[in-house]
Amino acid sequence: MGRPFLRCVKFVLYLWLAAAAAAVPVTGERAQASELCPKGWWADVMVGSYHIHPYRHFDDFNPGIGMECSVTPQWAAAFGYFRNSLDRPSFYGGAIYTPEFAHWGWFRFGAMGGIISGYNYGNIGLGRNNRTGPVLAPTAITRFGRFGANFILIPPIHADNLPFTVGLQVKYRFR
Numbered sequence: 001m002g003r004p005f006l007r008c009v010k011f012v013l014y015l016w017l018a019a020a021a022a023a024v025p026v027t028g029e030r031a032q033a034s035e036l037c038p039k040g041w042w043a044d045v046m047v048g049s050y051h052i053h054p055y056r057h058f059d060d061f062n063p064g065i066g067m068e069c070s071v072t073p074q075w076a077a078a079f080g081y082f083r084n085s086l087d088r089p090s091f092y093g094g095a096i097y098t099p100e101f102a103h104w105g106w107f108r109f110g111a112m113g114g115i116i117s118g119y120n121y122g123n124i125g126l127g128r129n130n131r132t133g134p135v136l137a138p139t140a141i142t143r144f145g146r147f148g149a150n151f152i153l154i155p156p157i158h159a160d161n162l163p164f165t166v167g168l169q170v171k172y173r174f175r
Helices: 003-022
Strands: 041-051 061-070 075-083 089-097 107-117 132-144 147-154 165-173
Touching: 041 075, 041 147, 061 089, 061 165, 089 132
Parallel strands: none
Antiparallel strands: 041 061, 041 165, 061 075, 075 089, 089 107, 107 132, 132 147, 147 165
């Protein structure tokens, strides 16, 4: 196990910490102290993406895996990995917020915010080659029992000439 692997493990741990910290509710909602994720765990599978008016060719198949920890009905922490549209590895961590007024049965709107790696963020990027940066994206979530899907509208990343992108994750609730 070389240094690149250990650096990757350390980065994933930092992402998990950021996701957990970002998912702490600030509006007075309280989670049960006896459970880490009282509203359940979701396994996410990143399937693909659609690029809106691309200037060049991007990979639309973006395999990956992730987890969501539902802290309250409105807040969840998310982290994971996928192969992005530029054929680079991407790790992400952050929070998903869906306000109660934006819930309609099996459908809800919200936002996902956090950090993600694998893209060129230019002056606002972190790490080697400025390839880690912030993300704030509108999200539409569907849930049918134990199954669901996340549709995420990723804003353009100009330094990589990446246009608006719609990402698709399918998910399964296992607790």
